[in-house]
Amino acid sequence: MLGKWMKLSLVLVFLFSIGHWAQAAAGNRxxxxxxxxxxxxxxxAFDIVRQYPVVLVSYQGEAASDNPRLxxxxxxxxxPVSVQDYREANFLQIRPTRTILVGDEKLLPPVMASISTWCPRIDxxxxxxxxGLVNRLGRILGFKQRDWEWYASRYNLKxxxxxxxxxxxxxxxxxxxEGGIPAAAQDDFPEATVGEQSIQTPEPSGLQGSSMTETPMPSVAVEYQRPEAAPAPAASDIVTTNEASTIVPLEWEEKAITPDEIPAD
Known part of the structure; x- marks a missing residue:
């Protein structure tokens, strides 16, 4: 009974009411x-979840752990999801065609990459x-101009x-x-990168333990590549809130995340 409950049937029942989820599932995307x-x-991550067909999984524990809390x-x-169910995709009704793993070798347990047997693409x-996170997610998920502007406004990015x-x-x-093609027409556009920055974001050890508060972040730069197009009106350096798309906040944002909202195993 517990195994069936853990297949995240509620995920699909809840999210298939959203149009992009239904379309993505039909196309296996x-x-x-x-x-x-x-x-x-x-x-x-929660901002991404409400805009794209994404299944969200969080992990806690030491990077060397073979049994992180999922x-x-x-x-x-x-x-709660066991490592075995994660490795074998037993908690999913529809297997994703792409997985994005966030964290370096000092943070991400190697077991999180053990899904390569069933997931064809891992970024x-x-x-x-x-x-850095917004910049990379934007490139992977293909942010449109309005998406870049919305995230820049939300997180005070330039x-x-x-x-x-x-x-x-x-x-x-x-x-x-040679061939009569001007040098400027060659496909040699630079990739989007994040420039030097001195941002310091508080990183608590996890959702368990003391309460966490968000510290306002300084303005930092997110560089992106816009395709060649006809001349357009110059955009302002800083995107203001009223220029960005408005998205209704989720219930968790209105009441904030507290340490006891992740159930104990």
Whole structure:
């Protein structure tokens, strides 16, 4: 009985009411996001969950542990998941086609990558700082312009368009190469990266223990690549809240996460 309950049937019943979940399931395009149980990381993760067809799994414990504490979010509560069920995908009704593992070798237990037998694609994000996490998730999930602006506003980040100078150049300002193609037309755009930053985000050891409070973050840079297009009006350096898309907050955001909201094993 417990095994059936742990298949996260509530996840699919709750989330299939959302259009993008139904479409993603039909196309078998569901992603599993595996993150450490830390406040700042979970805050970004929950924003991703409500915008994309994502199954959220959190982990706690030492990086060298063979038996970390795992929980899966079913849309309302955290459900305990055993390492064996995680490794064999027994807690899922529909297996994701992609998994994103967040955390470096000092944080992520190796067992979290043991799903390679059933998951065809695994992406790793070593960084857990907010700017680096948003930047990498945006590239993996394919953020649109409005998504970049919304996350920049929400987390007080500064957007930098890596192709801004290219759009200001004339097609005739560049020397021609063999074949008559101007050098500027070659597909050599730089990848999006996060520049140097001195952000310090409080990282509690987990959701168990003392209460956690969020410290306001300084403005940092998130660089992204916008495709070549016709000249557009210049955007402001800092995206304000009223320029970003409005998303209704989740129940957990209104009442905040407390340490006792993850059930004990």
């Amino acid at each position: 569901i992603t599993m996001l595996v993150v450490p149980a830390r406040y700042s990381v979970l805050q970004v 929980h899966a979010w079913n849309g309302r509560d955290w459900i 790793a994000i070593p960084s857990i700082d907010t700017a 957007l930098k368009d890596l192709n801004e100078d290219r759009r200001k150049d004339s097609w005739y300002d560049h020397p021609f190469v």
